[in-house]
Amino acid sequence: MNLAVQIDDLSYTHPGAELRALEHVSLTAAAGESIALLGPSGAGKTTLMTLLDGRLRGWRGRAYVLGAPLDPDHPPPRARRPDTGFVFQEFALVEPSSVLRNVLNGRLGRMSRFRAAFWTPAFRDFELARSALADCGIADLAARRVDSLSGGQRQRVAIARCLAQEPRLILADEPVSNLDPARATEILTLLTGAARARGATVIFSSHQPDLARRFADRIVGMRDGKIVFDVAVDDLSEAATAELYRETVIPPGSGLRAVS
Amino acid sequence: MRSRGLGSFAVGAFISGAILWSLLTTEVELSRLLSAGPRIADFLGRMVPPDPTVMNEIMKGSAETLRIAILGSLGAIFFSVPLGMLASETMVSPALFRPVRTLLALIRAVPLILVAMLMVGAVGLGPLPGIIAVAIHATGMLAKFYAEAIDSVSRAPIAALESAGAGPLARLRHAIWPQMAPVIARDTIFRFELNLRESLILGIVGAGGIGFYIQTYVRSFQYDKAASVTLAVIAMVITIEAINVALRRRFA
Ligand SMILES: Nc1ncnc2c1ncn2[C@@H]1O[C@H](COP(=O)(O)OP(=O)(O)OP(=O)(O)O)[C@@H](O)[C@H]1O
Ligand SMILES: [Mg+2]
Numbered sequence: 001m002n003l004a005v006q007i008d009d010l011s012y013t014h015p016g017a018e019l020r021a022l023e024h025v026s027l028t029a030a031a032g033e034s035i036a037l038l039g040p041s042g043a044g045k046t047t048l049m050t051l052l053d054g055r056l057r058g059w060r061g062r063a064y065v066l067g068a069p070l071d072p073d074h075p076p077p078r079a080r081r082p083d084t085g086f087v088f089q090e091f092a093l094v095e096p097s098s099v100l101r102n103v104l105n106g107r108l109g110r111m112s113r114f115r116a117a118f119w120t121p122a123f124r125d126f127e128l129a130r131s132a133l134a135d136c137g138i139a140d141l142a143a144r145r146v147d148s149l150s151g152g153q154r155q156r157v158a159i160a161r162c163l164a165q166e167p168r169l170i171l172a173d174e175p176v177s178n179l180d181p182a183r184a185t186e187i188l189t190l191l192t193g194a195a196r197a198r199g200a201t202v203i204f205s206s207h208q209p210d211l212a213r214r215f216a217d218r219i220v221g222m223r224d225g226k227i228v229f230d231v232a233v234d235d236l237s238e239a240a241t242a243e244l245y246r247e248t249v250i251p252p253g254s255g256l257r258a259v260s
Numbered sequence: 261m262r263s264r265g266l267g268s269f270a271v272g273a274f275i276s277g278a279i280l281w282s283l284l285t286t287e288v289e290l291s292r293l294l295s296a297g298p299r300i301a302d303f304l305g306r307m308v309p310p311d312p313t314v315m316n317e318i319m320k321g322s323a324e325t326l327r328i329a330i331l332g333s334l335g336a337i338f339f340s341v342p343l344g345m346l347a348s349e350t351m352v353s354p355a356l357f358r359p360v361r362t363l364l365a366l367i368r369a370v371p372l373i374l375v376a377m378l379m380v381g382a383v384g385l386g387p388l389p390g391i392i393a394v395a396i397h398a399t400g401m402l403a404k405f406y407a408e409a410i411d412s413v414s415r416a417p418i419a420a421l422e423s424a425g426a427g428p429l430a431r432l433r434h435a436i437w438p439q440m441a442p443v444i445a446r447d448t449i450f451r452f453e454l455n456l457r458e459s460l461i462l463g464i465v466g467a468g469g470i471g472f473y474i475q476t477y478v479r480s481f482q483y484d485k486a487a488s489v490t491l492a493v494i495a496m497v498i499t500i501e502a503i504n505v506a507l508r509r510r511f512a
Contacts, residue, residue: 085424105435110425116427
């Protein structure tokens, strides 16, 4: 089987943090698969996806992304970076720049260093940016500055930038967390649809089990840096989700009191 | 409440004390104060009508003031780019940016006219000491503004471009610069306006520009000519203000 992601026994602690953000995490994703990461705040979803994007140093374990090993001590070579696309939880767009420029920024890793630094996108870069904008339904916003957009529109720009990058693995960190239910469905439809059309693998995190069920082939539950379940959508039980999001029980005598 | 009442009493006593001290020790003679009104009126009377024959000097002086402001601002930008980086919280360690910030605050604390006097002492009369003075004085503020512009750049888009495979130069060009440029442009224009306005009087201490003529004409009792130059200065300040308002409307 062709694997997009294959990780084994990953552990990671953020610099300065006391608790491990990831503890002995193992996971595989088949090419073309759509996986949802569920789990309460602080479970380690962002940490895991950031690691897969090659942006964390000093972790332990083994990780292969799109067939190549990740190095815990060095960032991936430039040529491989655009293959993994990341949709950031807080969008991470260049606010004073136009929508089109932000989407073209997704092409920077595919251009020569000279082209990238001196801003001479080729015809093909513009074409890919335009088609990503069209796929995300924001072709008419191309000239607008990002700081004049709504949250839902920004989310579409962030996804368009990721698609223009032509990634084979898409990591989307809570792509619908600050959208109303109708908008959330639209965004996930376009994200998973665009990925399927391009044959790309998707891993997205979410706090909404119903959306995860609808848009993923597989659901991975995380809590306290560990994977607590990893099941096909049809096998996900209500009890497992409830257990995943249960309140933290504070042991008596720990000096902390629960807030009512 | 008690301590607050006491506090305001102390402040009141302090202010009254300061006023009394000024009145009693300055030896303001009542007779001179009473005759000051008519004298000032007489003085102003000798300023009208302003003498329009000094148009040439006005043009020459204003052109020199403009040159001092332009070259002084260029100098300030030249110093502010490196000093702004060294004063930035996000680029260098506290051991470096704290002393640099203190230095900039000290520079800001010295009035331009004082820097100009020192520079006239150092390099002699003419526009050169004016240019150096403007460059030094403006750097105190501009480098601080640049440091703030650097520190206000949000990191997330930089990480996003890195994730997409953009190199350091491309990140600087497409994530950092677009965030900084509007702030840098606005602050530099603002400081240039202040430089132009403040350098109008530099000539009074011999540091070049239109102020030189005001000083010369007042010293030689040619009040009607001094009046023309003063009017020209007022007109220039108003023009600068108007241009600035127009610019701000465009950039805001
Ligand atoms: N930069 C950091 N420095 C120190 N600790 C961090 C940092 N980022 C995350 N952590 C810690 O790592 C753990 C996992 O955080 P992470 O952001 O991966 O959680 P998450 O599942 O994405 O949560 P959320 O649903 O709120 O986005 C948390 O305990 C968090 O406090
Ligand atoms: Mg997160």
